[in-house]
Amino acid sequence: MKIVIIGSGNVATHIALTLYKKKADIIQIYSPHLANAELLASKINASCTDAVREINKDADIYLFAIKDDAIETIAKALQPDKNAILAHTAGSVPMDVFREYAQNFGVVYPLQTFSKSSGIDFGEVPVFIEANNNKTEEKITLLAQMLSGKIHYKSSKQRMQLHLAAVFACNFTNYMYTIASDIAENANEPFDILKPLITETAKKTATTSPYNAQTGPALRMDTTTIEKHLRLLSTTNNIQQLYKLLSEGIYQRHK
């Protein structure tokens, strides 16, 4: 199974390195950013290109790990062999993005946050797959099994719900950390001092539902503390408004 990886960002890099370890045959990396493509290709003994017309025509699977908006553009330009499979790795892009441009297509969506700098145990990452026919599903399953031991078959609709949940569980959570870090920094306190709290808050989810784990002034509608906190927050950005909306949300969810 010859694989071309379309993309050289965080997701493309983690997928490529994991597949390479599993002896998968990645023949080429395509990226509009040639330096990134070269760097990744050099790590996995593959060729690379930044020109869509130079993408290898012999691959069995083209795995798209690029910006959502670029998937269709490149799929359209690609004109793959009729037996080839186009698959993407995006949470909120329907499988049907490929329908006009290929006969076999699907999705391999890993539910995780990837940074180039940090290692991930990909074997533990839930991977959601989807395909437009049985033969394609079999092949995508083989590919996904090289990545992870936790494969789930999900429709585009289900996948989008999971992606939405992930935005709260990861992206918005990380933004809470950013605001906490900004507040600490403004008070000349190191962010480090908050890390045991961050670790414990995440750790609790292993044993307690987040609903039952909720603590804090908003849960108690402790308006005295809430008012004190609002006075400390700047009104020049939307953090004060955010504090209010979050507190109200917690109160409403629990009352």
Add this chain to the structure above:
Amino acid sequence: MKIVIIGSGNVATHIALTLYKKKADIIQIYSPHLANAELLASKINASCTDAVREINKDADIYLFAIKDDAIETIAKALQPDKNAILAHTAGSVPMDVFREYAQNFGVVYPLQTFSKSSGIDFGEVPVFIEANNNKTEEKITLLAQMLSGKIHYKSSKQRMQLHLAAVFACNFTNYMYTIASDIAENANEPFDILKPLITETAKKTATTSPYNAQTGPALRMDTTTIEKHLRLLSTTNNIQQLYKLLSEGIYQRHK
């Protein structure tokens, strides 16, 4: 050093159990909820009461781990010996809450989220202390050292900033988990599927600043995905509004 603990909730319980392990002399638990007071007192061989007038007059330290609003009420009713110390464990209550009711007073604030059901390594919890005179500071330091190896001296102002940061790092973060869990549940997906993502997002803070760790549609101002997500969210509660505000906040912070 004879200690009376005022309170029987999460914080009171963790403090009492930790001090008991360190052979501290806790003579009494006071709580308006007698059953809770009895349960905790039985675990540490202390007496207990639910009547303020029955609080032991011989203690060296009265440690308040109760609702913020109740601290002053009980301090006022307590009329302690003039050598006794009143100390509380609250993030956003100034030390001066005790000024009218005692000669020696201070604060022992542990920056952590406590649940009765989950064990904490208290030795790693940052504890912020403050006192109104040197002798009291010495005694409060001795008490705090029994709890944790990470003691910091902070003013009431600094402590309140840290508490505010903690609300984002813990309470609001946990609310993000709750919303993610609600979305998953509505889509008939188990919350478990999100746990590797939650763990990794928290883990990243050990090596990467949250600013640099940010990922997701809002960072890229991927309006196509954002619009899809907004359509999935109910307008009957404030979650859709929250999604917008968080996305806008991330974009503004990073642009």
